[in-house]
Amino acid sequence: MIGDFLLPPGWIMIVGVLLLPLFNRRGAGQAVAVLVLSVLSLVAFLLTPSGDYGQLEVFGATLNVVRIDSLSRIFGVVFHLAAILSAVYALHVRDVRQHAAGVVYAGAAIGACCVGDLMSLFVYWELTALSSVFLVWASDSERSYRSGMRYLIIQVGSGVLLLAGAIIRYVETDSLAFERFTPAGGTISLGALLILLAFGIKCAFPLLHNWLQDSYPEATVTGTVFLSAFTTKLAVYSLARGFPGTEALIWIGCAMTLFPIIYAVIENDLRRVLAYSLNNQLGFMVVGVGIGTELAINGTVAHAFCHIIYKALLFMTMGAVLYRVGTVKATELGGLHKSMPWTTGFCLIGAGAISGFPLLSGFISKSMILSAAGEEHRLVVWLILLVASAGVMEHSGIKIPFFAFFAHDSGKRPREAPLHMLIAMGAAAFLCVALGVGYPLLYRWLPFPVDYHPYTVTHVVTQLQLLLFAALAFVVLMKTHLYPAEQRSTNLDSDWVYRRALPTLAHGGGIVVKSVVGTCRHAMMVILVRVLSVAGSLFNERGLLGRTWSTGVMTFWAGVLLAICLVLYYL
Amino acid sequence: MQTEPESEEQAAPETSWFERPENQFKMIVDLAVACVLLLLADFFYENPHPHFAIETTFGFQAWFGFVAFVGVVFLGRLLRLIVRREEDYYDR
Numbered sequence: 203m204i205g206d207f208l209l210p211p212g213w214i215m216i217v218g219v220l221l222l223p224l225f226n227r228r229g230a231g232q233a234v235a236v237l238v239l240s241v242l243s244l245v246a247f248l249l250t251p252s253g254d255y256g257q258l259e260v261f262g263a264t265l266n267v268v269r270i271d272s273l274s275r276i277f278g279v280v281f282h283l284a285a286i287l288s289a290v291y292a293l294h295v296r297d298v299r300q301h302a303a304g305v306v307y308a309g310a311a312i313g314a315c316c317v318g319d320l321m322s323l324f325v326y327w328e329l330t331a332l333s334s335v336f337l338v339w340a341s342d343s344e345r346s347y348r349s350g351m352r353y354l355i356i357q358v359g360s361g362v363l364l365l366a367g368a369i370i371r372y373v374e375t376d377s378l379a380f381e382r383f384t385p386a387g388g389t390i391s392l393g394a395l396l397i398l399l400a401f402g403i404k405c406a407f408p409l410l411h412n413w414l415q416d417s418y419p420e421a422t423v424t425g426t427v428f429l430s431a432f433t434t435k436l437a438v439y440s441l442a443r444g445f446p447g448t449e450a451l452i453w454i455g456c457a458m459t460l461f462p463i464i465y466a467v468i469e470n471d472l473r474r475v476l477a478y479s480l481n482n483q484l485g486f487m488v489v490g491v492g493i494g495t496e497l498a499i500n501g502t503v504a505h506a507f508c509h510i511i512y513k514a515l516l517f518m519t520m521g522a523v524l525y526r527v528g529t530v531k532a533t534e535l536g537g538l539h540k541s542m543p544w545t546t547g548f549c550l551i552g553a554g555a556i557s558g559f560p561l562l563s564g565f566i567s568k569s570m571i572l573s574a575a576g577e578e579h580r581l582v583v584w585l586i587l588l589v590a591s592a593g594v595m596e597h598s599g600i601k602i603p604f605f606a607f608f609a610h611d612s613g614k615r616p617r618e619a620p621l622h623m624l625i626a627m628g629a630a631a632f633l634c635v636a637l638g639v640g641y642p643l644l645y646r647w648l649p650f651p652v653d654y655h656p657y658t659v660t661h662v663v664t665q666l667q668l669l670l671f672a673a674l675a676f677v678v679l680m681k682t683h684l685y686p687a688e689q690r691s692t693n694l695d696s697d698w699v700y701r702r703a704l705p706t707l708a709h710g711g712g713i714v715v716k717s718v719v720g721t722c723r724h725a726m727m728v729i730l731v732r733v734l735s736v737a738g739s740l741f742n743e744r745g746l747l748g749r750t751w752s753t754g755v756m757t758f759w760a761g762v763l764l765a766i767c768l769v770l771y772y773l
Numbered sequence: 774m775q776t777e778p779e780s781e782e783q784a785a786p787e788t789s790w791f792e793r794p795e796n797q798f799k800m801i802v803d804l805a806v807a808c809v810l811l812l813l814a815d816f817f818y819e820n821p822h823p824h825f826a827i828e829t830t831f832g833f834q835a836w837f838g839f840v841a842f843v844g845v846v847f848l849g850r851l852l853r854l855i856v857r858r859e860e861d862y863y864d865r
Binding site for chain 1: 787789791792801804805807808811812814815818820821824825827828832833834835836837838839841842843844845846848849850852853855856857858859860861862863864
């Protein structure tokens, strides 16, 4: 059926999960099995040549179950890398739920970026939602259960929108192919709009974003590392394939880069700060997709690649802190560099990479998107991305490492992270440096030919100016005590609408409906009583209509009636 | 206030290299020197492909980075006034 290879990409991991119960759940067997499956899947993926496989005819529609081209190849590779890093990081976990959920989730994401039609995409789309929610639920708390429920409803909702969009598109175009949905300069059809909305939810577009900041910080130590890699980048991949050059995406992306950085300033939970930061980074990619030139798409893909690695690294370091200290609240941390020096070092590398310091991975990818905005002479977009870059420096470059590992000494002296975590973090940190220095290797894999040189004097100097003066601003604000102190708090975001406003409205609406219904009933009863009493008074033995009349009176009225008829007849 | 977790080994808050005031002062001075050097660097190269006129003005990304950072932090302070609630807001 599938042609010249055994299983579609990702299926080694999805099917391999059935082997997990064979291992003793108290031993490391399951964790190692997940790692082995991920590595095997990567090898199989690299050995599979590009092309279309497995055309199926289902109810007259053509499905293209496997399509590997340059775009899916690079996402497939980085998803595998993320799965392997996460699997190493999770070697201490003795919970089959998390292993199974993680490996199926990664496999589904890999499968999703290697499909050629919307129905197959829908299947993988929902599989990522259904598997990943267990990584949230595995925290085993009331909070994580509720958060996971909200996450699941929104993710499955996104899938339903995708399905609806696919069906409408099939009616519109007679094709289910997953290809570019917007012809250049053309208007967007209803089917494509629904699909865009589905992608937008998973990509955490503004006002559709809050499932991300809600659920990721509630997942387990290792679960968040898995989560950070796949769902949102699958959405970026889908946008890059379906909607390149869509003008609206530029502005959506700009909004995405801006508002999360402001939330990140005041957020106390450092994993939630990273979730806001993730949202901001997605903004850069969405802008790249919106610009849609070859340089912009290359920049988006390169940025997604680098981002998955350094974001996983940052979540790993915060996970290590959570694992050792039991909290990642900035108010309760500080001074950890004394007892966790390796984790501190890796965190600093991740922070440097996301901020875009030269020689680290963020520099060689983010600058492509900024240059693409420049080449299109979009000044406003370019300035917004610069503000966003300074914002990244603020929350991920400084806040995360500073408040966790330095700042005021919390007195906590947790042990250094376990060896396997250090290995995973070290490997991710190595990749950040390797991508920053050996960038031509990455550029070779990009979907379009690259004629771009990140290390020009102008780029390096201006980028360092931006970052170091931002750091200087931090020093000034700290010394003048203008930098807002960390506070324990919940900051309202768009989830307030469905966690507070709608339930309150529904409750209030219920009261209104109840009182309206009550008033109506009361009025009806009053009227009914009146009618009955009037009828009673009319029809009783003394009433006008009920009493007995004498024959004379009846004859008199009959005479009157006949007289009236006679008069009317002559008129 | 906060109970100490079991994993703590030594409780004595010894100061590390990063916490000594003289080293902190040194780091800040180094940062300031680096900033000045980066500003001066603007005299020694020319941007071959400027996309916007503002790019070529002296120290543009330097002051822009500073202002953007301060702006983001102050917007954060402003936002806190609006959206901040008790930590257990949703649990009540």
